[in-house]
Amino acid sequence: METKTQPQTMEANTMKKQRMSGSEAVMKSLLHEGVDVLFGYPGGAIMPIYDALYHYQEKLNHILTRHEQGAVHAAQGYARVTGQVGVCFVTSGPGATNAVTGIADAMVDSTPMVVISGQVASPLLGTDAFQETDVVGITQPITKWNYQVKRAEEIPEAIAKAFYIARSGRPGPVLIDITKDAQFAQFDFEYKKVKKVRSYIPKTAVKADKVAEAVRLINLAKKPLALVGQGVVLGGAEKELMAFLEKTGIPAAWTLLGLSAMPSDFEQNVGMLGMHGNYGPNVKTNESDLIIAIGMRFDDRVTGNVQKYAKGAKVVHLEIDPAEINKIIYADVPVVGDVKDSLPMITDMVSKTSHEAWLKEFKACDKIEKQKIIDEQLFPTKAGLTMGEVVRRVTDHYDDNAIMVTDVGQHQMFASRYFKFKQTRSVVTSGGLGTMGFGLPAALGAQLGQPERPVCLFVGDGGFQMTIQELGTIFQTQAPVKIILLNNNFLGMVRQWQEMFFDRRYASTELVNPDFQTITKGYGIACEQVSERDDLDAAVKRMAEHDGAYLLEVKVEKEGNVFPMVTTGASVSEIILE
Amino acid sequence: MKQEFTLSIYSENHVGLLNQVTTVFTRRHINIESLNTSESAIPGIHKFTIVVFTSREQVNKLVLQIEKRIDVIKAYVFTADEIVHQEMALYKVKTETLLNSNEIERLVRQYGARILEVTKEYTVIEKTGHKRETQELFDKLDRFGVQQFVRSGRIAVTKLKDELLSNYLKKLEKEKSLLD
Numbered sequence: 001m002e003t004k005t006q007p008q009t010m011e012a013n014t015m016k017k018q019r020m021s022g023s024e025a026v027m028k029s030l031l032h033e034g035v036d037v038l039f040g041y042p043g044g045a046i047m048p049i050y051d052a053l054y055h056y057q058e059k060l061n062h063i064l065t066r067h068e069q070g071a072v073h074a075a076q077g078y079a080r081v082t083g084q085v086g087v088c089f090v091t092s093g094p095g096a097t098n099a100v101t102g103i104a105d106a107m108v109d110s111t112p113m114v115v116i117s118g119q120v121a122s123p124l125l126g127t128d129a130f131q132e133t134d135v136v137g138i139t140q141p142i143t144k145w146n147y148q149v150k151r152a153e154e155i156p157e158a159i160a161k162a163f164y165i166a167r168s169g170r171p172g173p174v175l176i177d178i179t180k181d182a183q184f185a186q187f188d189f190e191y192k193k194v195k196k197v198r199s200y201i202p203k204t205a206v207k208a209d210k211v212a213e214a215v216r217l218i219n220l221a222k223k224p225l226a227l228v229g230q231g232v233v234l235g236g237a238e239k240e241l242m243a244f245l246e247k248t249g250i251p252a253a254w255t256l257l258g259l260s261a262m263p264s265d266f267e268q269n270v271g272m273l274g275m276h277g278n279y280g281p282n283v284k285t286n287e288s289d290l291i292i293a294i295g296m297r298f299d300d301r302v303t304g305n306v307q308k309y310a311k312g313a314k315v316v317h318l319e320i321d322p323a324e325i326n327k328i329i330y331a332d333v334p335v336v337g338d339v340k341d342s343l344p345m346i347t348d349m350v351s352k353t354s355h356e357a358w359l360k361e362f363k364a365c366d367k368i369e370k371q372k373i374i375d376e377q378l379f380p381t382k383a384g385l386t387m388g389e390v391v392r393r394v395t396d397h398y399d400d401n402a403i404m405v406t407d408v409g410q411h412q413m414f415a416s417r418y419f420k421f422k423q424t425r426s427v428v429t430s431g432g433l434g435t436m437g438f439g440l441p442a443a444l445g446a447q448l449g450q451p452e453r454p455v456c457l458f459v460g461d462g463g464f465q466m467t468i469q470e471l472g473t474i475f476q477t478q479a480p481v482k483i484i485l486l487n488n489n490f491l492g493m494v495r496q497w498q499e500m501f502f503d504r505r506y507a508s509t510e511l512v513n514p515d516f517q518t519i520t521k522g523y524g525i526a527c528e529q530v531s532e533r534d535d536l537d538a539a540v541k542r543m544a545e546h547d548g549a550y551l552l553e554v555k556v557e558k559e560g561n562v563f564p565m566v567t568t569g570a571s572v573s574e575i576i577l578e
Numbered sequence: 579m580k581q582e583f584t585l586s587i588y589s590e591n592h593v594g595l596l597n598q599v600t601t602v603f604t605r606r607h608i609n610i611e612s613l614n615t616s617e618s619a620i621p622g623i624h625k626f627t628i629v630v631f632t633s634r635e636q637v638n639k640l641v642l643q644i645e646k647r648i649d650v651i652k653a654y655v656f657t658a659d660e661i662v663h664q665e666m667a668l669y670k671v672k673t674e675t676l677l678n679s680n681e682i683e684r685l686v687r688q689y690g691a692r693i694l695e696v697t698k699e700y701t702v703i704e705k706t707g708h709k710r711e712t713q714e715l716f717d718k719l720d721r722f723g724v725q726q727f728v729r730s731g732r733i734a735v736t737k738l739k740d741e742l743l744s745n746y747l748k749k750l751e752k753e754k755s756l757l758d
Contacts, residue, residue, distance in 0.1 A: 137594075140601070141601055199651040200648045321646070322642055323643050323646050
């Protein structure tokens, strides 16, 4: 129904209502929320929105990916390196279902995202119309919040609420499903940012008595160990973390998602936790008398057998999500709140100490790990290239300043163990969900989010082929991503488990691969292949110095294994070195 | 050690909330013994009363996960002795059986039930009480043949002096909201 636009009048209040379509309201709302880059793929049910986007191309840079899964992963990569909300557009039906994997990934890894999906016109809802799916029902368990908009009037508030929820408290993905008729309808637009939702408390004030109790335990502890998780990065609390660690002298180990929250070369950084983490942090956990968990959730990859985890230690748990307290591990002192608030409170009250002798014990473990595992990985004597040595050459070349993006598998573990970090927000990897195919689109998103920093993607031949079509997006955007393809012609991680636990029955793990060089060239991207150690350095240099995207395919040893390893059901102190 | 718990969950009155709440139970494989949902005394706020049989440790975790849903305002857990609760049951019997002896009549009086409707073919009896009582009446009536039987969900109010939700809402309004 068309009505004449109201004539513009000079009014005292600044929030004048403007007449426009739902689609244009989406554009204006996104701009109000500070969006400048978004990813997506058009389709029938979202065409009106794309039509409105056409007039906003200067202000809203839309990146057309080659699959909706790529769009969501790219938005995740963007969000991880910038701290902003990742935004994507997908159409109804298969467009929305293609986005499900990425949305689930963002949910488990607490990445702030707003996904806007087109939906069939409201009279068609529930009629099994063309490209209709119940995306709200499907994504309900994997979104922080979702909502279906059937009237244009609801659009501004829905989007404002979506951004508020996505970025506040423990971040997460939000999906807004907009019917086609709502996209077309005209209404009077007015934007109000959402600052409060009655039924939602993003974070609570840190309780002084809990802080006092935590401080008491920290002061008394003889063998304290700090566990550093993504909460530090999400809260922007890197400085507060360093202040706390430097004052107390406590050794600190990071989780996979906590990587780069502190510098790699920090004296008290004792390495990575987890199934394939470093020897020291895993073994010493069960000797500790106080675990200080900072923005981490005791994921099963980190704890190993929960019955045999840190039994000799009291636990102080600094965490913003109350539901995580006591979920897996009992917290003697839960300190609920944003670590950016709780850490300085603790640092203020805690005594200045050092734990030199305790820290030395970790270094002793490092020596053992170096001798039994690391030296062989980084300085191998045998012919075949190891993944570890490739990773180390790359990070060395960038002087530890590059952003590391990985796909999922053995290469992910090697990269996390051997890449080095000097600044925060330098890691993009799929932790909780372990989504193969995450790497390539995420690297693209990361590069667009941090155009000034080098982005190095480590990906295996398996994961690479899951989202290989995004090479097209990289070509179209000219994003200068450096792709290091670690090719062993195997689904490495699964093969390792088959070797260790299934008597080397390699069922469906050997990959018959195409010529990756030809494919990459077909996508207009520079590339080369290396299989000899002597050629590696020069190749890495060529990749780094090339002005634009580059794929360096490295043929690595076929049956390399990641060690150390905490096997299923084992305690973290039962970590094996070979 | 498992015991019976009654959860009172308050949420915004939006489409799809029931599913959002119940999937929290399904995911943890906790059976819902009884479920009632209706508008609470406060307009715009919906109340769910859910009975489960589980351990204290499990139900505490459950409550926190339920409160994580954006549209859920607050969830409370009570044991049976902390609440005053009722449920309703309807029993349909053949009127012929009712008239044949005075047994059914006697049971109705004994259990404080009432006759809701009488027709030539059937009579509907209604009883309000605890599950144990409605179950007992059913077992006794079934000796004569109960044609249809239905039990409602449990509804409950707390024995506490304070009204938890109203206090909570007032606290929310007074407290300075933490802007992120």
